[in-house]
Amino acid sequence: MKLSSIEEFFSHAHQLYLPAVSIDNVIFGFHENQLKVLLLQLVNKSVWALPGGFVGKSEHIDEAAARILKERTGLNDIFLQQFYTFGQPERSNNKILVKALQMLNQEFDKDHWVLQRFVTVGYYALVEYANVNPHPDEVSLACAWHDLDKLPELLMDHAEIIKKALDEMRLKLSVQPIGYNLLPKEFTMKNLQSIYETILGRKLDRANFNRKMLSSGILDRKEKHYSGGAHKAPYLYSFNRKKYFKALSSGLGRGF
Amino acid sequence: MKLSSIEEFFSHAHQLYLPAVSIDNVIFGFHENQLKVLLLQLVNKSVWALPGGFVGKSEHIDEAAARILKERTGLNDIFLQQFYTFGQPERSNNKILVKALQMLNQEFDKDHWVLQRFVTVGYYALVEYANVNPHPDEVSLACAWHDLDKLPELLMDHAEIIKKALDEMRLKLSVQPIGYNLLPKEFTMKNLQSIYETILGRKLDRANFNRKMLSSGILDRKEKHYSGGAHKAPYLYSFNRKKYFKALSSGLGRGF
DNA sequence: CTATTATTGTGTCATACTGACTCAATAACT
DNA sequence: AGTTATTGAGTCAGTATGACACAATAATAG
Known part of the structure; x- marks a missing residue:
C-alpha cells in the first residue's frame, strides 16, 4: 500500500509499521573539505531533524534504514552501518514534535500512534555529496546539508545521535577503509x-x-x-x- | 505493580511494557578457564534461551537491561555494554516459543502480545562466576551456565546473538580493560x-x-x-x- | 625559453611496540 | 640439601610510526 497523502499516513501508519521502534539515519557528505549532515526542516521552521522513519511490520530493520535512505536521497547500495540504539524514555512526544504534527493535520489526536514512545536504531552512511539530490518528504519543509560545527536547533535527542555517529565512525576508521562512496572513480x-x-x-x-x-x-x-x-x-x-x-x-x- | 503470577504477566504485560522492543542479555562468566554463558531452560526442556525481557513503558533500555540482569543473577553495578540490535522480521513467533507459552498458560491466545514481532537490543556483561547465584524466573525450568563451545539448542536467533556478543567483546578487548567483575580484589x-x-x-x-x-x-x-x-x-x-x-x-x- | 614556485613521490632516521626467546630467582616438594 | 616448575626481568630482531628532508616536476611568470 502506497501512502499518497499525509492523511493516509496518519490513519494507516499503525497498521503498516511496528510500534515503538524507529530508525534514524545520520547521512554524512562532503563539500569543500567539510563534513556535512543531511537534515530535514520541520514545518515549525526553526527546528531540524534527522531523516528517520518507521519499520514495516515484515521488514528487516536494515532494510528499513536503506529504504529511508533511498527515499531521502535517491541513493542505492550504500554502506549503512548500524551504530547504536537510543532508548531514553523521554525521547519522544515532545512539544516541538506535537506542534509540527498538529500543523500537518488539524484533526491530529494527542494520543496518536506517532506520539507513543519510540526506541530508535541509529545508522550512519557516508555518501558522495555530488550524487545526492536531497528532496524533502511530505511532512518536511526542506532537506539540506548542514555543517557539523554549525548545526541548527535539533529535534529531541538528534544532536546526541549525530555526535555518537561521528564518534563511532571515527573509531571504525581505524579498522575499516572509507571513501568508496565519497570519491569519484579516480582520485588523487x-x-x-x-x-x-x-x-x-x-x-x-x-x-x-x-x-x-x-x-x-x-x-x-x-x-x-x-x-x-x-x-x-x-x-x-x-x-x-x-x-x-x-x-x-x-x-x-x-x-x- | 508487581506481577506475582504467570497469569498476571500474560494479562498485564501489554499495559506495562513497550511493544515490539525486547532486551537480551548475554552474560559471560568464568569457570575453570572456560567462558560460560548464562541460559534459561524453556518449559519444552530441550531448548534454552538468553535471559531477556521487556522494557517498561517509562524505563530506559539500559535500565531495563540492568533490571533483567539483576532478576536473573542478583548482581548490581555490573558494566553492561549495549552491542547490537537485532531486527530480522522472522525472529519472533516461532513454533518452539508458541509451544512453551501454551504449556505455561492453557488459555493462551495465538495472537497474544508476547507473540508479536520484537526487535531486540543486545547487551553483554562479564561477571565473576562465584558471585552469581543463578535462579530461573517463573517461566523457565532452570537457569544454568553453558560452555560456549557446547551450547544446547537455542531459541530463535539466540545463537547468532551470542556469537555477535563474543565478537564485539573481543574487539573491545583491545580498547577497554577487562576483568574487574571477573576477579577477586587481589589476583595474580x-x-x-x-x-x-x-x-x-x-x-x-x-x-x-x-x-x-x-x-x-x-x-x-x-x-x-x-x-x-x-x-x-x-x-x-x-x-x-x-x-x-x-x-x-x-x-x-x-x-x- | 628559462626561472620560479608549489606540490608530489620517495627516502631517512629515531622511537616505540611486538613477538619470540633466554635466564636467574625462588617457593614448595622430595 | 637437591629437584622442579613457575615467576620476574631482560634481550633482540622485525615492524610500524611520527617527523623531517630532498629531488622531481608541471604550471606559471618573466
Whole structure:
C-alpha cells in the first residue's frame, strides 16, 4: 500500500509499521573539505531533524534504514552501518514534535500512534555529496546539508545521535577503509587524505599517509596523472573493489 | 505493580511494557578457564534461551537491561555494554516459543502480545562466576551456565546473538580493560592472563602480557605474594579503580 | 625559453611496540 | 640439601610510526 497523502499516513501508519521502534539515519557528505549532515526542516521552521522513519511490520530493520535512505536521497547500495540504539524514555512526544504534527493535520489526536514512545536504531552512511539530490518528504519543509560545527536547533535527542555517529565512525576508521562512496572513480591521494583529515578533525602527515594507504593494498595506481592544477601532477588512484570490501569485513591495520 | 503470577504477566504485560522492543542479555562468566554463558531452560526442556525481557513503558533500555540482569543473577553495578540490535522480521513467533507459552498458560491466545514481532537490543556483561547465584524466573525450568563451545539448542536467533556478543567483546578487548567483575580484589598476573586467553580463544606470551599490562598502568602491585601453590610465589595485583575506569572510557593502547 | 614556485613521490632516521626467546630467582616438594 | 616448575626481568630482531628532508616536476611568470 502506497501512502499518497499525509492523511493516509496518519490513519494507516499503525497498521503498516511496528510500534515503538524507529530508525534514524545520520547521512554524512562532503563539500569543500567539510563534513556535512543531511537534515530535514520541520514545518515549525526553526527546528531540524534527522531523516528517520518507521519499520514495516515484515521488514528487516536494515532494510528499513536503506529504504529511508533511498527515499531521502535517491541513493542505492550504500554502506549503512548500524551504530547504536537510543532508548531514553523521554525521547519522544515532545512539544516541538506535537506542534509540527498538529500543523500537518488539524484533526491530529494527542494520543496518536506517532506520539507513543519510540526506541530508535541509529545508522550512519557516508555518501558522495555530488550524487545526492536531497528532496524533502511530505511532512518536511526542506532537506539540506548542514555543517557539523554549525548545526541548527535539533529535534529531541538528534544532536546526541549525530555526535555518537561521528564518534563511532571515527573509531571504525581505524579498522575499516572509507571513501568508496565519497570519491569519484579516480582520485588523487590528496583527495583521500582530505577525507580522513575531515572525518578525524586533524591534519595527517602527507608522506606517512601515502605509505600507510599504499601498504594497505586497497588502492590501484593508474598510469594517468591528474592534470589541471598547477605544480607537479599527482598519480590517480582507484579503489580495488575486491580488496576494499574484503578489508571492510576483515579489517585493516592498526589505523591512525 | 508487581506481577506475582504467570497469569498476571500474560494479562498485564501489554499495559506495562513497550511493544515490539525486547532486551537480551548475554552474560559471560568464568569457570575453570572456560567462558560460560548464562541460559534459561524453556518449559519444552530441550531448548534454552538468553535471559531477556521487556522494557517498561517509562524505563530506559539500559535500565531495563540492568533490571533483567539483576532478576536473573542478583548482581548490581555490573558494566553492561549495549552491542547490537537485532531486527530480522522472522525472529519472533516461532513454533518452539508458541509451544512453551501454551504449556505455561492453557488459555493462551495465538495472537497474544508476547507473540508479536520484537526487535531486540543486545547487551553483554562479564561477571565473576562465584558471585552469581543463578535462579530461573517463573517461566523457565532452570537457569544454568553453558560452555560456549557446547551450547544446547537455542531459541530463535539466540545463537547468532551470542556469537555477535563474543565478537564485539573481543574487539573491545583491545580498547577497554577487562576483568574487574571477573576477579577477586587481589589476583595474580596469571589469573588475569587466563581471562584474556579465554576470551580471545588463544594463548598469549607470558612475558609480553606482563609487560603490556604493567605499562597500561591500571594495576597496583601489592607487597604480598600469593602463597599456597607450589613453586615461586607470584606477586598479587589489584585493579586501580580510578585508572581502570578512566581507561574504560578513554581507551587503552593498541591491544592484542 | 628559462626561472620560479608549489606540490608530489620517495627516502631517512629515531622511537616505540611486538613477538619470540633466554635466564636467574625462588617457593614448595622430595 | 637437591629437584622442579613457575615467576620476574631482560634481550633482540622485525615492524610500524611520527617527523623531517630532498629531488622531481608541471604550471606559471618573466
